[in-house]
Amino acid sequence: MLKIYLIIIASLLTPYSANAALDPEMIVVCYPGGSVNVKDANGAMSSMLRVVERVGQWQENSFNSLFTNKSDECRKQLAEKNPKFAITSLGLYLELRTQHNLVPVVQPKIKGSASERYRVMVQKDKYKSLDELKGKTLGGTVLEEPTFIGKIVFAGKYDIASFFDLKTSTQAIRALRSLDKGELDAVILNEQQFSGLASLHLDTPLETIFTSDEIPLMGVVANTAITTAEERARFGKALEGMCTDSEGKKLCELFGVESFVPVDAKVFEPMVKLWAEGK
Numbered sequence: 001m002l003k004i005y006l007i008i009i010a011s012l013l014t015p016y017s018a019n020a021a022l023d024p025e026m027i028v029v030c031y032p033g034g035s036v037n038v039k040d041a042n043g044a045m046s047s048m049l050r051v052v053e054r055v056g057q058w059q060e061n062s063f064n065s066l067f068t069n070k071s072d073e074c075r076k077q078l079a080e081k082n083p084k085f086a087i088t089s090l091g092l093y094l095e096l097r098t099q100h101n102l103v104p105v106v107q108p109k110i111k112g113s114a115s116e117r118y119r120v121m122v123q124k125d126k127y128k129s130l131d132e133l134k135g136k137t138l139g140g141t142v143l144e145e146p147t148f149i150g151k152i153v154f155a156g157k158y159d160i161a162s163f164f165d166l167k168t169s170t171q172a173i174r175a176l177r178s179l180d181k182g183e184l185d186a187v188i189l190n191e192q193q194f195s196g197l198a199s200l201h202l203d204t205p206l207e208t209i210f211t212s213d214e215i216p217l218m219g220v221v222a223n224t225a226i227t228t229a230e231e232r233a234r235f236g237k238a239l240e241g242m243c244t245d246s247e248g249k250k251l252c253e254l255f256g257v258e259s260f261v262p263v264d265a266k267v268f269e270p271m272v273k274l275w276a277e278g279k
Contacts, residue, residue: 105220
């Protein structure tokens, strides 16, 4: 959750306008899956927005935000609010990029990388490959976006809705404890969840039977139809300085984000291709 909050900060910067304080720019923030409490998330974002405004030298209360952890709600809010900037998952970006003219602006860099891998965990020595999980139960918070998992994580090799018996969870730790007890056959984890696995005290040893290719971390996206190149450039520049600011640096360190880096659009091209061709 901590990492989520700082990534959220990166979605909350828009150019200042004269009436911004009276009519703050609404930013839609989408984090599908997981157990992030919407009220708590919005409260944390409100506090962080004040830091962002100071770092970016915008008027206080220039920005407002709307957070959701539901994919359908994100689609609805993006359509209704038509925000200039947003934070979405990679799956939602790939799905909605044409409809909302979205382009990536910046990415978070975590532990030296702007990408991550997904892993499927099973009880040690129980299964040897994904093929052996046909018809078996697969749990995890990331299953809130099954199309993304099928097309991108599994590179279109499995129609996961028919191949697995999907058991979406709101907490990774709950899914892992169910796996430990044998109530699930497998659990799929993102990089952050996998990194925390060592801190759990499980009775049954687990092992990885699948590791995805590197997948770029999704950060901030902009609607090119209602933002200018100058706005997007200013936006990105402000974020690049976020983690070197005295207060911003503390937040970055607390939330595990090293920096925000400009997006190389080429890193998303393989993802766009997989999305178009995948099952």
